Amino acid sequence: MAQKPSIPKGTRDFSPSEIAKRNYIFSTIKQVFETYGFQPIETPSFENSDTLMGKYGEEGDRLIFKILNSGDYLSKVDETLLNSKDSLKITPSISEKALRYDLTVPFARYVVQHQNEIEFPFKRYQMQPVWRADRPQKGRFREFFQCDADVVGSKGLWQEVEFVQLYDAVFSKLKLTGTTIKLNNRKILAGIAEIIGEADKLIDFTVALDKLDKIGAEGVTNEMLSKGISEAAIEKVQPLFSFNGTNQEKLNQLQGLLANSEEGTKGVNDLRFVINAIEKIGLMSANLDIDVTLARGLNYYTGAIYEVSAPKGVSMGSIGGGGRYDDLTGIFGLKDVSGVGISFGLDRIYLVLEELNLFNEVALPRPTVLFINFGEAEASYCMKALSELRKLNIKSELYPEAAKMKKQMNYANKREIPFVVLVGSSEIENNKFTLKNMQSGDQQECSLKELLKITAKL
Structure with missing residues (x-):
């Protein structure tokens, strides 16, 4: 007995109705991107390993899918190295490429490689799949x-302001109200690490702090201790574990806390610029909140940090995030090119919209007209009309075989096709078509011109 086929964990098949809903999200995001002046690009699904490795921190690097070299990839590996069974040392010898982990690092590579063709500042958008060797769970996939x-x-900080507006515009168009756009600044985190005497452990400090909402204050404390951060330093950051108040009150608290840190003060001033601008402009439906524990765990952020959470009551992680990276292109040889960007997590947004029943208006693509197939002569006659309908972008199809009438009509009903065209010998003889309205059941004989006119109204 043949084994039942399956797909890898963390991946999914998508039905026609699911694709229609996903395309609705894609088209909404794309429309807003282009309204804000962004241009589309695409990059390969896999990159050279050295393009990706070392850009996401130790945790991120572990989640990158490596691609084995083609051919007998073990034959060129040094025997001593092979016998060591040290996968970290062996991997570079057997894998030179990897599936992309995100779109930001490949974009930085793209900018450096195509710098002579780009008009700066360059505003790009990109909507493609990425892969992470993560543990699959709700809202977390290996391919997304x-x-x-x-x-x-x-x-310029105005672009950071515009990204807040862009998030708000997309979620408003999706009718996803009540989202919270969280903001922080990497310079603030660096300033905090500096004043508690742990500047050399900035990465360990921020990675642990970023987990506060997942593992709680005790869990963060234990992780910091395990990374060698002193108890005295942790005691100094305890107030951050319950940091509250209005955005302006938080800014004032941070201003005082970081008064002796030049970098931290710069971060507070940058954040204040964005908050003040948004408060003057206003948002349509999203909430804006300063979250000093927000780090997102990515080494390449140097300034602003964004994260979007779903409305209260929805069990879901972040549905968007991003930040500023002042030196990301520098690692590929292009210095002094600052960048800032945001990302939408399409798959999580889909789950949130589905949970909140916000897909009611998304219709599955279907034909306006189905031509019933009574035989070769009738089908040939129908094909001429189909060509004219399609020239007018009227969705239409011919049932592919001369099956029983009941089967063809059931097909039309199940796909909710509004009109059915019936053509027999008398219609061919009189150069006519019989058009049936599947909702009312009314039938009428009409010319091709009349057929085009009636169906074009839908």
């Missing part, structure tokens, strides 16, 4: 889509 928008070549 990201929808990114980035600007490189400008240090």
Whole structure:
């Protein structure tokens, strides 16, 4: 007995109705991206390993899917190295490529490689799948889509303001009200690490702090201790574990806390600029909140950090995030090109919209007209009309075989096709068509011109 086929854990098949809903999200995000002046690009699904490795921190690097070299990939490996059974040392010898982990690092590579063709500041959007060797769970997949928008070549803070507006615009169009856009600044985190005397452990500090909402204050404390951060330093950051108040009150608290840190103060001033601008402009439906524990765990962020959470009551992790990276292109040889970008987690957004029943208006693509197939002569006559309908972009199809009438009509009903066309010998003889309205049951004989006119109204 043949084994039942399956797909890898963390991946999914998508039905026609699911694709229609996903395309609704894609088209909404794309429309807003282009309204804000972004241009589309695409990059390969896999990159050279050295392009990706070392850009996401130790945890991120472990989640990158490596691709084995083609052919007898073990034959070129040094025997001593092979016998060591040290996978970290062996991997570079047997794998030179990897599936992309996100779209930001490949975009930085793209900018450096195509710098002479790009007009700076360069605003690009990209909507493609990425892969992570993560443990699958609700809202967390091994293959998923990201929808990114980035600007490189400008240090201006107005773009950071616009990204807050862009998030708000997309979620408002999706009728997803009550989302919270969280903001922080990497310079603030660096300033905090500096004043508690742990500047050399910034990465360990931020990775642990970013987990506060997942493992709680005790869990964060234990992780910091395990990374060598002193108890005295942890005691100094305890107030951050319950940091509250309005955004302006938080800014004032941070201003005082970081008064002796030049970098931290710069971060507070940058964040204040964005908060003040948004408060003047206003948002349509999203909430804006300063979250000093927000780090997102990615080494390449140097300034603003964004994260979007779903409305209260919805059990889901972040549905968007991003930040500023002042030196990401520098690792590929292009210095002094600042960038800032955000990402939408399409798959999580889909789950949230589904949970909140916000897909009611998304219709599955279907024909407006189905031509019933009574035989070769009738089908040939129908094909001429089909060509004219399609020239007018009227969705139409011919049932592919001369099956029983009941079977063809059931097909039309199940796909909710509004009109059915019946053509027999008398219609061919009189150069006519019999058009049936599947909702009312009314039938009428009409010419091709009349047929086009009636169906074009839908």
